[in-house]
Amino acid sequence: MKSIPFNLACLLSLALAAPAFADISTTMKEAMKGETSLYKKVATGKGSDEDAQKLLKYVKSLPAESPEKGDAASWKEKTDKLVKATEDVAAKKPGALQELQTAGNCKACHSVHKG
Structure with a gap:
């Protein structure tokens, strides 16, 4: 029974420590x-180098998101290029x-995908 509070505490600390790279708006703003x-x-x-790695974490969240408007294939192409370019800079x-x-x-990107 002692492990349940410990496990909950660990999960909570991971959730709080995890960066909030959850959506397009956050990535654009931050x-x-x-x-x-x-x-x-x-x-x-x-x-x-740390800045490049941080940017990479942000842009890697984008391909899984859905833009306000526009074609999903276009979104994937543009965000994949952004991720690849950021990976190359980091490398x-x-x-x-x-x-x-x-x-x-x-x-x-905005002319095609921003509402």
Whole structure:
């Protein structure tokens, strides 16, 4: 019986410690939006390795989400490219910053998928 409170405490601590990368709105607000955003820092080469990893966690949540409008295949294609480009930046592959800047083009995605 002593293990039940312990297990509940462990689950609660994991839930509280887990980052809230649950939806498009959170990702946009916390990682992509603004001139000083995590995305801008990483895409311009000014972010740290930790910044790139954090951005990667955010963008990896996007393919599983459903956009406000637009075609699911288009959403998958755009978000998969963003994830791949972010992975390449985190792995320090040549040309990855340019790929990320292209894949992270706000207007290209918003014009098709933002309501």
